[in-house]
Amino acid sequence: MDTVFTSAPFMLFLVMASYLIGSKLYRKTGIALLHPLIVSIAIIIFVLKILGINYETFRQGSEFINFLLGPSVVALGYTLYDQIEQIKGKVISVLSAITVGGIVGIVSVILICQGMGVEDRITSSLQPKSVTIPIAITLSEHSNGIPALTAIIVFLCGLFGGIIGPFVLDKCHIRSKVARGLAIGAAAHGLGTARAIELGAIEGAVSGLAIGLMGVATSLLIPVIEQFLR
Numbered sequence: 419m420d421t422v423f424t425s426a427p428f429m430l431f432l433v434m435a436s437y438l439i440g441s442k443l444y445r446k447t448g449i450a451l452l453h454p455l456i457v458s459i460a461i462i463i464f465v466l467k468i469l470g471i472n473y474e475t476f477r478q479g480s481e482f483i484n485f486l487l488g489p490s491v492v493a494l495g496y497t498l499y500d501q502i503e504q505i506k507g508k509v510i511s512v513l514s515a516i517t518v519g520g521i522v523g524i525v526s527v528i529l530i531c532q533g534m535g536v537e538d539r540i541t542s543s544l545q546p547k548s549v550t551i552p553i554a555i556t557l558s559e560h561s562n563g564i565p566a567l568t569a570i571i572v573f574l575c576g577l578f579g580g581i582i583g584p585f586v587l588d589k590c591h592i593r594s595k596v597a598r599g600l601a602i603g604a605a606a607h608g609l610g611t612a613r614a615i616e617l618g619a620i621e622g623a624v625s626g627l628a629i630g631l632m633g634v635a636t637s638l639l640i641p642v643i644e645q646f647l648r
């Protein structure tokens with residue numbers, strides 16, 4: 419029986435079943451704190467604790483899910499291609515928004531951390547909060563940050579942005595689909611893009627574009643800004 423619970427098929431079933439339960443619960447209640455990711459994480463942790471399964475066993479068993487992250491990001495390119503006509507003529511605006519957003523995000527983290535007396539290593543861990551986890555971890559390592567802390571912060575930023583992003587944009591009366599997609603993708607990366615896709619095809623396509631552009635911009639901006647503020 420122990421072999422069954424530690425097998426890859428069981429791990430895949432656990433991940434998919436917990437997410438489906440979370441999705442159904444979220445759609446039924448509409449409560450932000452019952453976001454599918456939050457619910458599925460809670461279910462997975464509970465099951466692993468009950469069955470006495472360690473994280474390494476779970477990671478190996480669910481490796482196929484991790485593998486699918488790559489193709490899923492690449493697949494965003496199709497939505498971008500499908501909506502390319504909506505983006506033509508807005509290249510300067512998009513690049514300007516990404517650059518300004520990247521600068522504001524990095525500078526605000528540094529200034530707030532300095533004002534609160536936070537040590538440099540933690541500051542370095544928080545700087546790449548608005549890019550995808552693989553890029554963020556690499557940037558954190560190069561800046562002598564803490565990769566594990568960076569991964570947690572990136573996840574929380576994506577989750578938080580995906581939940582309240584559309585609400586904030588509505589309150590600010592931002593109706594442009596391109597602007598909404600760009601804002602969500604730049605601030606909340608992959609998790610935000612998943613929410614943007616739910617809002618519409620254009621929002622999802624532009625949000626996917628913002629993920630890549632923000633990754634490039636942040637990678638270039640962090641070393642430059644650190645020279646002036648650190």
